[in-house]
Amino acid sequence: MDFTFGPDDAAFREEARSWLAAHLVDAYAAGIGTGGPGSEHEGIAVRRAWERELGRGGWIGLGWEGEGDGTYGNRTATLTQQVVWAEEYARLRAPARVGHIGENLLAPTLIAHGSPEQRRRFLPPIARGEALWCQGYSEPGAGSDLAGVRTAAVRDPERGGYRVTGQKIWTSLARDADWCFVLARTEPGSRRHQGLSFLLVPMDQQGRIEVRPIRQMSGTSEFNEVFLDGAHAAEVVGGEGNGWAVAMGLLALERGVSTLVQQIGFAAELDRVVRAAVDSGATDDPVLRERLVRQWAELRTMRWNALRTLGTTADPGAPSVAKLLWGGWHKRLGELAVQIRGAAGAVGPHDWSPGAPYEIDEAQRLFLFTRSDTIYGGSDEIQRNIIAERVLGLPREPR
Secondary structure (H helix, E strand, O other), X not given: OOOOOOHHHHHHHHHHHHHHXXXXXXXXXXXXXXXXXXXXXXXXXXXXXXXXXXXXXXXXXXXXXXXXXXXXXXXXXXXXXXXXXXXXXXXXXXXXXXXXXXXXXXXXXXHHHOOHXXXXXXXXXXXXXOOOEEEEOXXXXXXXXXXXXXXXXXXXXXXXXXXXXXEEOOOOOOOOOOEEEEEEEOOOOOOOOOOEEEEEEEOOOOOOXXXXXXXXXXXXXXXXXXEEEEEEEOEEEOOOOEHHHXXXXXXXXXXXXXXXXXXXXXXXXXXXXXXXXXXXXXXXXXXXXXHHHHHHHHHHHHHHHHHHHOOOOOOOOHHHHHHHHHHHHHHHHHHHHHHOOHHHHHOOOOOOOOOOOOOOOHHHHHHHHHHHOOOOOOOHHHHHXXXXXXXXXXXXXXX
């Protein structure tokens, strides 16, 4: 199988490199390397401004299937060119995208399931880098088991649309988002996958929506709880009661091109761990050396697998396989990051003066944050059930 890129991709790569080099300067340069996993709170003001700069450059919404008249504000790009742009962006450690959820999750979902009016209303602001979105899926009693959501929505006879009441959790960027797409139960008494709808909720509803940051053991708080108390939902995507199909389509999109971008970041993290191992002499240990080599080989395999399955819907288990691969890989890398340092890996660069906060370094933050990689976005157990039932045809697990 040929995993190489063609001449058009090479020209597109040069255009992307040139634009990024010319624009990622001055105030925007302060955002380089900020906002990655575990650090979503960093540099929000710079990253929001950078999002608008990307919009002015036409780099948001590559490959969106428009209506032929530029309505959505995107430029045309093949799938491989989308990969090229994502790779160049990640290699420069450009600011982590605050518009990722709108561009890579909501927009393709609206293109697949939304009405023409919804696409015309919501896609151009995303393409301009102006509208930020968050995802209202998980709940305290419905994390990986998404079908157990209890957030309820009832018709709003006065304003139209719905009134939404419930609680969402682990909501990234909720403090900064303008909108949230929410999976809610619109049919009273319905259970599991039935009676769910995919709603679009404006976040600026004082007294109706409350956002509370969740402080994690890494010391950061990029995740949030969102409480909805009769919040107004502007619209429903895909029709009332069809929320499960829309939500599942979105989760499949979550593991597309963005998976390849993620792997560029993984490669940079692996390089730092390898350098630390060499500097500390940990590579003299044949067991640790073998584990580092295995991490490198598995990362290459993940890339080839992602390229092989990119853009295909033929394999229902592909998204789950991808999630299992990278979740476990990243967790093992975090463990290696502290293990190669021996006992020193357990102690941070701490200021021992009275009242000083306890600080952790980059390797320790990686270790702590990656404990969650096999849980969020669908736990390993859920992914294995999906593969067993939908791909291998095994009987459902007894409940």
